[in-house]
Amino acid sequence: MPKVGIPRALLYYNYFPLWKVFFEELGAEVVLSGLTNKKILDDGVNCCVDDACLPMKVFHGHAVHLKDRVDYLFVPRLISVEKNEYICPKFCGLPDMVINSIEGLPKVIDCTINLRDGNKSLRKAVLEVGGLFTGSLSRIYNAYQKASAELADYERLMLNGATPLEALNGNGPPPADYQYSIGLIGHPYNIYDNYVSMSIIEKLRGRGINVLTQDMVCKEELDRIAEGFTKPMFWSFGKKIMAASSYLIDQRNVRGIIYLVAFGCGLDALVGDLVERRIRKKGVPFCMITIDEHTGEAGVDTRLEAFIDMLEWRDTQKCL
Numbered sequence: 001m002p003k004v005g006i007p008r009a010l011l012y013y014n015y016f017p018l019w020k021v022f023f024e025e026l027g028a029e030v031v032l033s034g035l036t037n038k039k040i041l042d043d044g045v046n047c048c049v050d051d052a053c054l055p056m057k058v059f060h061g062h063a064v065h066l067k068d069r070v071d072y073l074f075v076p077r078l079i080s081v082e083k084n085e086y087i088c089p090k091f092c093g094l095p096d097m098v099i100n101s102i103e104g105l106p107k108v109i110d111c112t113i114n115l116r117d118g119n120k121s122l123r124k125a126v127l128e129v130g131g132l133f134t135g136s137l138s139r140i141y142n143a144y145q146k147a148s149a150e151l152a153d154y155e156r157l158m159l160n161g162a163t164p165l166e167a168l169n170g171n172g173p174p175p176a177d178y179q180y181s182i183g184l185i186g187h188p189y190n191i192y193d194n195y196v197s198m199s200i201i202e203k204l205r206g207r208g209i210n211v212l213t214q215d216m217v218c219k220e221e222l223d224r225i226a227e228g229f230t231k232p233m234f235w236s237f238g239k240k241i242m243a244a245s246s247y248l249i250d251q252r253n254v255r256g257i258i259y260l261v262a263f264g265c266g267l268d269a270l271v272g273d274l275v276e277r278r279i280r281k282k283g284v285p286f287c288m289i290t291i292d293e294h295t296g297e298a299g300v301d302t303r304l305e306a307f308i309d310m311l312e313w314r315d316t317q318k319c320l
């Protein structure tokens with residue numbers, strides 16, 4: 001049975017159930033890299049170009065972790081995941097970066113996904129990748145249908161408040177009696193990777209705070225809010241982050257917003273400023289936490305504690 005390695009990084013948090021079921025239905029064994037840890041990060045830092053952002057370095061570390069254990073490494077070339085929108089250009093060059101930075105790789109599956117003009121490239125990619133494992137078009141088609149249904153279930157669990165790890169285990173969020181909610185926004189690979197985010201979600205939940213992210217807001221709501229932007233936002237992630245922060249403040253009554261950004265991310269630098277202005281206009285506390293491979297956990301904890309203390313102090317002032 002051929003083994004396909006999927007790095008637990010970048011858009012793993014968005015699409016893993018789809019990729020996993022698709023490959024498995026085609027008769028492959030999916031091998032997932034481990035949870036991010038110091039060794040994986042160090043390996044990524046050592047082989048990746050210096051000025052890459054933290055998530056790209058983390059991805060390289062996961063690729064290193066997998067390369068000797070699999071027959072194929074899945075590194076899709078993602079250009080656009082929504083009609084008329086783009087994602088960060090670093091995703092377009094990711095297979096080239098990986099191939100040129102890491103020696104001794106197995107065959108890299110680097111199909112191109114570009115939904116900007118519709119689904120044509122998706123069909124092509126599905127057939128191209130499926131064709132590596134079977135000559136049967138109906139088997140490829142059925143595998144993709146099943147994989148899409150799996151992804152829809154996963155997204156439904158996230159809409160109900162589950163983190164990716166909880167949703168991947170088929171669970172909703174743990175039952176809890178939270179005192180209030182905070183919005184946590186940022187790229188999924190920053191906020192859901194516990195090593196990168198320093199377990200920010202668990203820390204907030206541990207303080208009795210419900211954490212709401214952009215993936216817990218339905219796409220229709222986000223699109224509706226984005227239609228009201230003064231100019232269309234053509235970065236898919238930027239649009240989602242901006243629209244979600246408005247929705248969480250107006251509809252979910254969050255007490256504050258935390259934006260987790262990766263040092264060196266051009267998109268976060270632009271979107272962060274826009275988001276901060278919109279949030280501050282609404283009078284809602286905002287905290288931007290920047291992370292990179294040198295960030296110490298104590299510093300992040302101090303920022304979090306100070307932000308929570310401030311939110312709770314504001315609450316006591318309102319009651320006086």
Ligand code: SF4
Nearest residue numbers: 053088090262265267
């Ligand atoms: S959006 Fe930012 S953090 Fe994500 S890959 Fe691009 S530069 Fe890196």
